[in-house]
Amino acid sequence: MTSDMSIASLVLEASFVVQLIMLLLLGMSITSWAFIFQRNTALKSAQAELREFEDTFWSGADLNTLYTELSQRDNVFGSSLIFCSGFKEYVRLRKTSGIAPEAITDGAYRAMRVAMSREVDELETRLPFLATVGSISPYIGLLGTVYGIMTAFIALGQVKQATLQMVAPGIAEALIATAIGLFAAIPAYVAYNRFSTKVEKLENAYGNFMEEFSAILNRQSLASRG
Incomplete structure (x- = not known):
């Protein structure tokens, strides 16, 4: 076994x-980073949309006018x-x-509930993958380490005189x-927790808006029937 202890040589001589395990982990890491950037952009857009819509809605805009303006947009999402x-x-x-009037309000609320459920599902896209990478990557890496150390000791047992110089490269390449x-798991786990918190806050904001808007619709229904 070579005594070259550079990381590149250890990987190539593993x-x-x-x-194969290293390649799998590297692919999982690259994919999770791509999902992290994509989800970060999507959640920032959802937060900006929520702030913009709430500013417009609570400024006293006419509901019919607001609905007409929003329905004419090409991409309507989130609270809109x-x-x-x-x-x-x-x-x-x-x-x-x-x-x-109560049936009218209940019907509108159910429609908003369905829309909110779909929006939350969209916000949670890719998060299960990040959670999976964060939880299983260390174990996959540990599997490679155990196999590498086992192989190194098997090879060591075939020589008459064992030295640290002989076993060190095998153990080092296994630990890689x-x-x-860990390099794949830590960012994925941190991103999953961060994004889950953001999704939960957006879901709560959507739910609060639904309750407040339903109360407004209920008052309008009662007033019109009165």
């Missing part, structure tokens, strides 16, 4: 199984989509005779698998 779904259902039910596993 056994096929250890190299929730508002459009609820207001559209509210207008449709109001045109139907014989429906109680654990290092790569």
Whole structure:
């Protein structure tokens, strides 16, 4: 076994199984980083959309005008989509005779609930993958380490005189698998926790808006029937 202890040489001289595990972990790391950047952009857009919509909605804008403006956009998402779904259902039910005001409000609320569920599902896209990478990457790396150390000691047992110089490269190349596993797991785990917190805050904000908007619709329904 060579005494060259550079990381590149250790990776190149590792056994096929250890190299395969390293390649798998490297692929998982690259994929998770791509998802991290993509989710970070998506969540920032959702937060900016929420702030912009709430500023417009609570500024006293006319609901019909706001709905018309939002429905004409090419890409409606987040709280804007929730508002459009609820207001559209509210207008449709109001045109139907014989429906109680409470039923109109409940119908609008259910429409907003469906829209919110879809938006939250979209925000949570890729998060399960990050959670999986964060949880299993260390174990995959540990598997490569165990296999590499086992191979090194098997080879060591075939020589009459064992020295540290002989066993060190084998153990070092095996430990690289654990290092790569941690390199893949730590960013994915941190990103998953951070993004999950952001999604939870957005979901709470959507839910609060739905409750407040439903109260407004209920008052309008009662006033119109009165």
